[in-house]
Amino acid sequence: MSQDALKPAAELAAASPARFPNESADYRAARTALLAEEIELRRHIARVAKQRRALPPGGEIAADYRFEGENGPTTLSALFGDKDTLIVYSLMYGPQRQRACPMCTAQLSAWDGEARHIEKRVALAVVARSPAKRILAFGRERGWRNLKLYSDPSGDFTADYVGERDADWPAYTVFRKDGDGRIRHFYSSEGGPEVADPGQDPHNAPDMNPLWILLDTTPGGRGADWYPRLDD
Template sequence: MPHDQIVQPGDLVPAAEMAARNTGRVLNESDEYRRARQALLAEEIELRRHIERVAELRRHLPPGGVVAKNYAFESEMGPVDFASLFGDHQTLVVYSYMYGPQRKRPCPMCTSMMSAWDGEARDVEQRVALAMIARSPIERLWAFKQERGWKALKLYSDVSGDFTRDYVSAEDADIPALNVFTRRDGVIRHFWGDEMGETADPGQDPRGAPDPMPLWTILDLTPEGRGTDWYPSLEYR
């Protein structure tokens, strides 16, 4: 269950001890499997706790930089400004995806994640606003939304590129970005961004933690893992 309760490490049962309490068994498993699974369970408990600690640190970041410009976008319903993307919320999550004017088709990776998010968007928007921004004209964004069957995602075109240059790439490069903004007492500030560009470990693509793509979370549960020579496609036959 979701919660924002602060838990001190000293208040927690050691992960190995908690794992040892597990009485679950799988049909026909060997003793060797159970020993390895119990050790893995302890690590999974530690991972869950670390994710919680990181989320707590994120929530307690000091105030970020003030957003000095009221950026202009094109929406499916016409022109909008940055402040209006918040709607009735005080927090705004913005995903900048790779579909610049130079692209014939949008990025398959961005598309895969957005397709998953489309199913969660109405749930997310019970608490925060959610906006998908790209540099292509709104007509192209809307057409692909219809092709993909997205129902809930709100798409916006950064026609001028001002927002993209300030919060994604100063060179207006066609790269993705995830940013969170807050509006408190009428002041809009940047809260958090995924600063993962130069942080990839050897043999891995740049990615944050936790990974916002459900696809990878599912594949990480399997013996095949993510693989090294496969990415999502825009269409399958």
């Protein structure tokens, strides 16, 4: 549906029948105004997703990157399985880290429960620079059952799609396989500190961590001095 055919957000919000016990007229007016903004946000997210899907073809991969997983060596092309789209999440867990990043861990713990559903449509893999045994042991410790975990032993993939060869930084990368079998880069998140607003902890939009989405609906929000911990 075109944007011209949509009813104004304020009109939709005003038609909402929601009312809650003992709410004041001021609360209802403010909530209705907020609902109009939430409708606009929903529409903007849909517009951005459409713009993302319309990206021109990305660069063809220069080599079939090699990884190490639970079943031994594998390649980027093999990670697709029978799908034509592959999501790769780069976990902050390099050899220099004693433990994986708590923020990445919290996000992946949420994804683990969704992985089986996601993989009905696309392939999903988690990659880190630590040795495979270390990564797999960490996954077992966290109780992950559905995520497919891999090591990037050479750092070639990390160097091309995350940063430096030993970059200790998260990354979200999507690849697409063409009908002729060629693999192209489709999309990467680019929400680093360079594009953060003043005083903002850098994060992607939309945020892919359900933790923050839920906290954004609470009175205290995300807070400025709280992050997930591995010992919680």
